[in-house]
Amino acid sequence: MRLKNKVAIITGGSRGIGRGVAVAFANEGAAVVIVGKNKNTCDETSAFITKNGGNAIGITADVSKEADVAGMVAQTLEQLHHVDLLVNSAAVNLPYREVTDVTMDDWNWIMGVNLTGIFLCCKAVLPQMKKQHHGKIINFSSIGGLSGAPGRAPYRATKAAIINFSECLAAEVKEFGIDVNTICPCVVETDMLRETKKTVAIPNIPMPPEEMAEVAVFLASDEGRAITGTTINAFGQGNPLFYLPKK
Numbered sequence: 001m002r003l004k005n006k007v008a009i010i011t012g013g014s015r016g017i018g019r020g021v022a023v024a025f026a027n028e029g030a031a032v033v034i035v036g037k038n039k040n041t042c043d044e045t046s047a048f049i050t051k052n053g054g055n056a057i058g059i060t061a062d063v064s065k066e067a068d069v070a071g072m073v074a075q076t077l078e079q080l081h082h083v084d085l086l087v088n089s090a091a092v093n094l095p096y097r098e099v100t101d102v103t104m105d106d107w108n109w110i111m112g113v114n115l116t117g118i119f120l121c122c123k124a125v126l127p128q129m130k131k132q133h134h135g136k137i138i139n140f141s142s143i144g145g146l147s148g149a150p151g152r153a154p155y156r157a158t159k160a161a162i163i164n165f166s167e168c169l170a171a172e173v174k175e176f177g178i179d180v181n182t183i184c185p186c187v188v189e190t191d192m193l194r195e196t197k198k199t200v201a202i203p204n205i206p207m208p209p210e211e212m213a214e215v216a217v218f219l220a221s222d223e224g225r226a227i228t229g230t231t232i233n234a235f236g237q238g239n240p241l242f243y244l245p246k247k
Contacts, residue, residue, distance in 0.1 A: 001027075001028050001029030002028045002029070002217060002220075002221035002222070002223070003025055003028035003029045003030035003085070003217070003220060003221060004029035004030075005029065006025075006030040006031070006084040006085055006220070007030065007031050007032075007033070007076065007081075007082050007083050007084050007085070007087060008025045008030045008031070008033065008083075008085035008086070008087060008220070009032075009033045009035060009072070009073070009076055009085070009086050009087070009121070009125065010022045010025070010032055010033065010034060010035060010087045010089060011035045011036070011063050011087070011088050011089055011090035011117065011121060012035070012036060012088075012089035012090030012091060013032065013033070013034035013036060013042070013045060013087075014034055014036040014038060014041035014042045014044070014045045014058070015036070015045075016040060016089070017089050017105070017140060017185065017209045017212045017213070018034075018036075018087070018089035018090065018211055019034075019045055019209065020161065020208070020209030020210050020212060020213035021054065021069030021087050021089060021157055021173050021190055021209075021212070021213045021217075022034055022045060022049065022215045023045075023048075023049060023054075023185045023210075024210065024213035024214065024216070024217050025085070025087075025213075025216075025217065025220065026052075026054030026055065026056055027054065027198050028217055029093040030055075030220075031055040031056070031057075031080055032046075032049065032054070032055070032056045032057075033056070033057055033059055033072075033076050034046045034049075034056060034057070034059070034061050034139060035058075035060075035063070035072055035090070035091070035186070036058075036060065037060065037061070038060070039058070039060045040116065041067050042058030042059065042060055042083065043058045045058065046058040050183060051107070057079060057080075059072050059075055059076070062140075063088075063090050063117030063118075063120060063121055064112030064113050064116050064117050064120070065120075066076075066120055067084075067157065069117075069121055069124045069133065069238070070124055072124075073121075073124040073128070074107055074163070075126055077128065078087045079125075079184060082128065082132060083125050083128050083135070083224070084132070084134065084135055084136065084137075085131075085135070085136050085137075085138070085220050086122065086125050086135070086137045086138070087137075087138045087140075087216060087220075088117065088118045088121055088122070088137070088138070088139045088140060089140045090113060090114075091113060091114050091140065091158075092109065092110055092113045092114065092115055093110070093152075094154065095111065095198075096150075096151035096152070097151055097154075098150065098151055099153050102153065106154060107154050110154040110158055111154070111157075111158060111168070112157055113221060114158035114159070114162070115161050115162065115165070116154070116157040117148075118139055118162060118165065119165065119209075122137055122139075122169060122180075123140045125137070126173065126178070129173075129176065129178050130173070130176045130178070132204075133175070133176055133177045134176075134177040134178065135173075135176075135178040135179075136178070136179045136180075136181075136219065136220050136224075137178065137179070137180045137181075138180075138181055138182075138216050138219050139162050139165075139166045139180070139181070139182045139183075140162075140182070140183050140185070140212075140221065141159045141162040141163050141182045141183065141184045141186055141231070142155075142156070142189050143160040143167055143168075143184055143185065143186045143187075143235060143238075143240075144156040144159045145158075145160040145161075145162060145163050145184060145235070146160070146233070150167070150213045156189075159184075162182060162184050163231050164182075164183040166181065166231070167180075167182075167229050167231075168231070170228045170229030170230075171229060174228060174229075176179070179219075179224070179225070179227065179228035180228060180229065181219050181227055181228060181230050181232065182230070182231040182232070182234075183212065183215055183216065183219070183231075183232050183234055184231055184232065184233045184234065185207070185212050185234050185235070185236075185238075186207045186235035186236055186238035186239065187207065187238045206225070206238075207236040207237070207238070211234070211236060212234060215232060215234050219232070
């Protein structure tokens, strides 16, 4: 098992990519902490993992709130005693919406969850990781963090910022044995995709969350020890290169 005896906090761990990562990490021997705003889905995911022989607990928290994040990390340390892995998967999006139609509430909501949430979670686990002199942080961005698109400004702005934030953090914490990397999926079959999808010119070929989970397992394991401060573009069959016009 590649993650035996590791403790992993996974935000957004009750559904979508986060759930896929949680199940994959548990299958590799990690004790996983499922973090989300919905207690029922957190408990359901942790129960599913436990039923299948894994070790999991659910913690309800809003990652955009500093007190919630601090309480979540404190509870993790109280029950599991250390934190080796942090996966920031929690994210929200809007349906297609042009900038002139984006309200301040829309903007603050997306910034709060997608970007501030990552900042707060990283900040909260770093004292423990520095004390241990090891740790791995994996932040999920998106193909949308690499380029713009109409109707997606708030979401893509956060995803672009995540890439730069991760690089800055990786440079700060390398001396403590902590690795920080970013994964950029393309189109993944999740509830958020179904809720916000708008037809685009390039064909979308959704990947199952399990494919992203395998990339995260690699980065979290000793196999990924040479990689930090790096963005991995995990586009699958949705890679735009496959749809460039032919001469």
